[in-house]
Amino acid sequence: MAKLNFGGVEENVVTREEFPLSKAQQVLKNETVAVIGYGVQGPGQALNQKDNGINVIVGQRKDSKTWDKAIRDGFVPGETLFEIEEALQKGTIICYLLSDAAQIALWPTVKKHLTAGKALYFSHGFGITFNEQTGIIPPKDVDVFLVAPKGSGTSLRRMFLQGRGLNSSYAIYQDATGKAFDRVIALGIAVGSGYLFETDFKREVYSDLTGERGTLMGAIQGIFAAQYEVLRAKGHTPSEAFNETVEELTQSLMPLVAENGMDWMYANCSTTAQRGALDWWKKFRDVTKPVFNELYESVAAGKESQRSIDSNSRPDYREKLEVELKELRESELWQAGKTVRSLRPENQNASAKENTSSTKEVFRKQALKTESIG
Ligand SMILES: NC(=O)c1ccc[n+]([C@@H]2O[C@H](COP(=O)([O-])OP(=O)(O)OC[C@H]3O[C@@H](n4cnc5c(N)ncnc54)[C@H](OP(=O)(O)O)[C@@H]3O)[C@@H](O)[C@H]2O)c1
Numbered sequence: 001m002a003k004l005n006f007g008g009v010e011e012n013v014v015t016r017e018e019f020p021l022s023k024a025q026q027v028l029k030n031e032t033v034a035v036i037g038y039g040v041q042g043p044g045q046a047l048n049q050k051d052n053g054i055n056v057i058v059g060q061r062k063d064s065k066t067w068d069k070a071i072r073d074g075f076v077p078g079e080t081l082f083e084i085e086e087a088l089q090k091g092t093i094i095c096y097l098l099s100d101a102a103q104i105a106l107w108p109t110v111k112k113h114l115t116a117g118k119a120l121y122f123s124h125g126f127g128i129t130f131n132e133q134t135g136i137i138p139p140k141d142v143d144v145f146l147v148a149p150k151g152s153g154t155s156l157r158r159m160f161l162q163g164r165g166l167n168s169s170y171a172i173y174q175d176a177t178g179k180a181f182d183r184v185i186a187l188g189i190a191v192g193s194g195y196l197f198e199t200d201f202k203r204e205v206y207s208d209l210t211g212e213r214g215t216l217m218g219a220i221q222g223i224f225a226a227q228y229e230v231l232r233a234k235g236h237t238p239s240e241a242f243n244e245t246v247e248e249l250t251q252s253l254m255p256l257v258a259e260n261g262m263d264w265m266y267a268n269c270s271t272t273a274q275r276g277a278l279d280w281w282k283k284f285r286d287v288t289k290p291v292f293n294e295l296y297e298s299v300a301a302g303k304e305s306q307r308s309i310d311s312n313s314r315p316d317y318r319e320k321l322e323v324e325l326k327e328l329r330e331s332e333l334w335q336a337g338k339t340v341r342s343l344r345p346e347n348q349n350a351s352a353k354e355n356t357s358s359t360k361e362v363f364r365k366q367a368l369k370t371e372s373i374g
Pocket residue numbers: 036037038039040041042060061063064065066067096097098099100102105106123124148149150151152153154
């Protein structure tokens with residue numbers, strides 16, 4: 001384990017250099033890793049482990065399209081693909097990758113198969129941290145840990161196939177066998193993590209719930225909507241409002257921030273943009289900070305987890321979700337976005353290419369914009 005300096009704070013990090021795949025294979029050589037659930041994380045983690053030479057099986061309910069997907073991905077019924085309970089019985093390490101709501105429903109079955117010395121693995125601190133709400137309380141004689149990839153299971157797989165790795169956090173909640181550290185890190189490497197940083201279950205879930213409600217998803221949509229609505233109210237066209245609110249951010253600026261950091265992006269934009277950004281960012285921080293505090297308190301009080309459990313456990317969950325997504329999809333902002341996306345050169349079909357003057361004008365403006373931002 002290495003200690004790395006993150007902006008002046010030292011943290012424990014495990015990289016593939018200190019814990020190579022060969023070591024992970026050695027640690028896991030006598031284990032059967034049962035990946036329970038084949039939704040989003042399940043495929044990424046199971047396929048990466050399989051390709052990394054780990055003895056992995058999948059547990060998935062049978063009357064489901066997901067079962068067929070696992071077969072299409074190369075898992076063989078009766079050999080490496082089983083009904084959930086059979087996989088639970090065979091597995092020595094149980095990777096509990098059902099949706100968080102399903103984890104609550106299936107817990108009594110899982111618990112039955114957690115015999116001494118087995119390990120229970122999560123990719124989220126939710127079930128354990130909010131155990132008063134979830135009822136997930138593991139027996140004392142099993143290891144309990146997590147590896148939480150910081151991204152979608154799809155990205156985990158895609159990056160693995162590209163020879164890259166998504167970073168993940170890891171945490172140990174219970175070390176019953178004395179082998180929990182080696183087991184969790186071996187699994188983290190085997191599922192395709194680029195490196196692993198240390199956390200605990202509570203911090204993992206508090207930060208995750210805050211992040212997805214905040215800047216990663218909730219806050220960003222809120223800020224997009226606010227700016228777009230102001231620009232529209234002041235007479236700007238939808239295409240202009242969308243370009244200035246979303247398109248330039250996702251297409252031009254965020255990739256630069258991802259590569260080099262915010263200071264670099266500020267240093268490499270026009271002096272007009274630079275001055276404005278430096279003058280305004282603290283105001284936005286100060287205005288939104290109370291909302292982030294309110295959000296964190298709501299997470300810590302268990303209100304967000306309870307709301308998520310209540311709404312995701314309802315039988316009409318999918319229909320209600322679709323109504324809310326439809327509202328977003330049909331909003332003028334995202335309808336404008338659809339047209340803007342279709343105008344990207346890589347998305348243009350032949351007929352759009354023929355649609356000359358107005359399209360060319362949009363390209364010209366976009367090109368000018370991109371140049372001015374550098
Ligand atoms: N999504 C991500 O990329 C991501 C990222 C980091 C961490 N995580 C964590 O990883 C874990 C898995 O998340 P996920 O997004 O991969 O889950 P998901 O896609 O929502 O999980 C779906 C899986 O759960 C099964 N399932 C749902 N309800 C069930 C029920 N009542 N009985 C039996 N099986 C049921 C589904 O089977 P059917 O298809 O048959 O319904 C499918 O196999 C969660 O703890 C999550 O917080 C997820």
